[in-house]
Amino acid sequence: MTKHSALWQPIELGPVSVKNRIVVTAHALMYGDKDNLMTQQSIDYYEERAKGGAGLILTEAQAVHATSRGLGYRTHQGWKTDVIPVYERLAEAVHRHGAKIFVDLSHFGVEDYNGMFLDNWRALWSPSGLPSTTYGEIGRAMTRKDIDELIAGFGRSARNARVAGIDGAEVHAAHGYLLCSFLSPLTNRRTDEYGGSTENRCRIVRECAEAVRREGGPDFAVGVRLSLIEYTPGGIDEAEGEKIAKNLADSGLFDYFSISAGNASTFDRVVSPMSIPGAPLVELASRAKKVVGNLPVVTANGITELSVAEQIVTSGDADLVAMTRAHIADPFLIEKAQNGREDEIRHCVRANQGCIGRMSKGWELTCTQNPAAGREKTLGSASFRPASTPRKVLVIGGGPAGMRAAESAASRGHEVVLMERGDRLGGQIRYAAKLTTRGRWSVMIEDMERMLDKFKVDVRLNTTADVDSVRAVGADHVILATGSTWRTDGFSASVAARPSIPGWDGIRVLDPIEAIENPAACGNSVVIVDDTGEYLALGLAELLATKGKKVEVVSSKLFLGDNTLFNLDVGHLYPRLYALGVTLTPQHIVGEVNSNGVVINRIWDGAARVIPADSLVTVMLRDSDTTLLPVLEAQFDVTSVGDCLAPRRVDEAIYEGEMAGRGI
Structure with a gap:
């Protein structure tokens, strides 16, 4: 019997047959052109994953209305008829390898970039005029006319996909985007037919799906992506998530459910970092299966091993498994496994550096493990x-x-x-x-x-x-x-005019590797100086604190570990550090070392404080x-x-x- 045989079984998603149980879900690539259309770079990226064996591929978000622009020209506009020829090339490229391709139909609502370009200023749409948790901008409550335009946009976008030969569409009602914000009791405070009860809050999703179903036609699959829980007080909890899923399943509009979690303020639950081990959302998919009847359910997030995916399917927790970051790292993981070459698979390490970390900055997606990601034309399999x-x-x-x-x-x-x-x-x-x-x-x-x-x-x-x-x-x-x-001479990028810190030779100084290898050499009280903003200084602080040491991390940056914000680790790392008693001191530099300890100065006014310490660890410059x-x-x-x-x-x-x- 073929290894992982449960994963290679076909499955019907309404009118569409998918050849196996592995899905590449929607994720931002940032390869769009100046007309907000998908580019050949995107098509090459998707084709490589189809060539490698993926059964179902979702495009990145295709905005259904001009009011959803995302990162300027990088966000695709699915409502434009100009997209049809691009979709035709995409469908042809994916279909030649036996995979199916669905579009992800989205509207970002207030979780959007407004004003990136001078001709792009607009009032952002929201259910109730509440602010974005990401950018702080206050949206305007949608009128009935706005809602009608949104519904029409979903239909128009589905029609564009259908006439181009795309196989289906997923209505994106998760992750704090516009439809999710209607579903959430936290962000939907409306008193009309679109607010209040679960039935009313689901209404707009059903009406958008009706438009997709109508314009997509009988051979076009329609799915929905849901955050079954938002992990936010007052938001969608598991009980409410199940009620939402049942309401939408009972509508008969959907061929499958893609179960996720989180919103814009809990996006670490969507693309979990190393701090969250395992496959944390499988239990949510299992809960959803109990309420959506016989409809297939997709689970996602953090699944990097085919053995784990197989266990999920055979246990009945989900019918399909998303291995999205796994396919960024190795688009041929299925082909390798099916041909007895599983030991050649490159595994996603969940560092979130090349994918979500770059996307969060508006940069094009690549991958730590796989430099061919986004460079398929020059570095992909056909280039060998x-x-x-x-x-x-x-x-x-x-x-x-x-x-x-x-x-x-x-x-x-x-x-x-x-x-x-x-x-x-x-x-x-x-x-x-x-x-x-x-x-x-x-x-x-x-x-x-x-x-x-x-x-x-x-x-x-x-x-x-x-x-x-x-x-x-x-x-x-x-x-x-x-x-x-690593340099241990006290030269700092943040105080570049000073060759070294006075008194530096009066204290034991270690580089990060020495501290990791020999924590005992740090003594009982340690000051870590960080110039990088990366995970290392804070991760080292955690390591030393778990060994009972008193640790303070000092940096001239506005806050410690600023890059951990982009790879989604910050919300997990900071609580662990505070629980261990680590002191985090941003906006300071080391001024000198004297007999009393390490003297740090606030960068704004020079105000000084002395930290008694046995050692300094320098996470600063490298030669x-x-x-x-x-x-x-x-x-x-x-x-x-x-x-x-x-x-x-x-x-x-x-x-x-x-x-x-x-x-x-």
């Missing part, structure tokens, strides 16, 4: 080319950049040697994986180690490269991936390790990648490793 002339390649450094460079080169037929001075591969990611809740970073290392083994890379651990050892390999090309080292570069460049063909080129995130390191291997 074996080396015309196999060469011998030496990679120096076994961090993510070096590992990916070695794999990329070896996969093309080159003979590759990888030298790593330590006793393990993984570089600084190995240390990140030791932080609380960060264990999934090790999954990325394990994925790459398996691929190095598959392509027979000659991995030499405990080997320090020098000119003689490089020459002995006899390489035609050298890839330098020697990484970076590229380029010691070998000049001497190697004089004798060999050399490419530098990753932190030794410039200290950045692992995303850039893996991308540059991939490109270096392709460039030989």
Whole structure:
């Protein structure tokens, strides 16, 4: 019997047959053009996932009315007839691989960007004139005319999709978007037929679905996406969510239910970060199945393993399983599993850096593990080319950049040697994986180690490269991936005019790796200085605090760990830190170290405070390790990648490793 056979069974979603139980749900790509239309870049992205075996793919949000513009030109407008030729190309691309494609029909309501462009200012639509929880802008309560326009927009958008050959549509009534805000008793305070009871609050969703059903026709599937719970006091709770689901199921308008959770203020429940383990929303899908009759139910969020997806289906908790981020990381995970190559799958680590973290900033989607995401035309499966002339390649450094460079080169037929001075591969990611809740970073290392083994890379651990050892390999090309080292000299990016902090040599100073490896060396009272705004300083504070140490984190930034806001970890990390007694002190710099301790100064007026401390841990600047570069460049063909080129995130390191291997 084929492994995971329960997942490969077809299922009927109304008039549409889907070949397996794996779904790629709607997620923002940010590849739109200046006319707010889907681009060929988007089509290439979706086709790659269809080619890899996904049964059902949902487009990113297709706005149903001109009042929903999202991130300016990046948000697609599904109501425009101009979209029909684009949809035709999309349907053809996805269908050629046996997958089905549905459009996600949405309106963002007040959870929208207003005024990004000068010709885009408008009053945002809402049920009751309440403000956005994301942007704070107060919307205006929709009139009956507005509601009629919205309903017509859903119908018009469905018609565009149907005539283009799209298979169905999902009415997006989740995540705090406009229809969800009508469903929620927290945001719907209306006293007309669209407010009050569950029946009334569901009315607008039913009427929008009626328009989609009417304009889509009998062969067009219609589903609905719901937040069964908002995780917000006064909002939709589980009991109310079940009542909503039953009301909509009893309408007979929907062919399936896609069950999610959360709203704009609890979006971490939609795209859970590493801080939330497992598949947290499966129980909600199971609850929904009990009230929607025989209608198929989709579950989503955090499901990265096919074995977990199979368990969900066989247990009856859901009929289909969304593996959306898993498909961003590896669009061919199904094809690999079905062909006995499951050990080649690249797994989503749920870092939320390339996907939701970039989308939150209005940037195009990519992926930490998969630099081909969004670059399918140049880096996708069709772009693979074996080396015309196999060469011998030496990679120096076994961090993510070096590992990916070695794999990329070896996969093309080159003979590759990888030298790593330590006793393990993984570089600084190995240390990140030791932080609380960060264990999934090790999954990325394990994925790459398996691929190095598959392509027979000659991995030499405990080997320090020098000119003689490089020459002995006899390489035609050298890839330098020697990484970076943390500075402990007190030089701060936030006080760049000062070469060092006075008295710095009067206290024990450690870099983050030293502190992770040997917490005892930090003493009992620790000050962590952070210039990065990343997870590391706060994750290190948590690690040290769990070992009983008194920890204070100091940063010149407006708040600590500002980038954790974008990857959705902040709402989980901060409570853990406060529960452990960690002191967070933003808007301060270290002014000096003296016999009383670490003196910090408020950046606005210089006001000083002394922190008694046994040690300082500097999460500040890093220096590229380029010691070998000049001497190697004089004798060999050399490419530098990753932190030794410039200290950045692992995303850039893996991308540059991939490109270096392709460039030989």
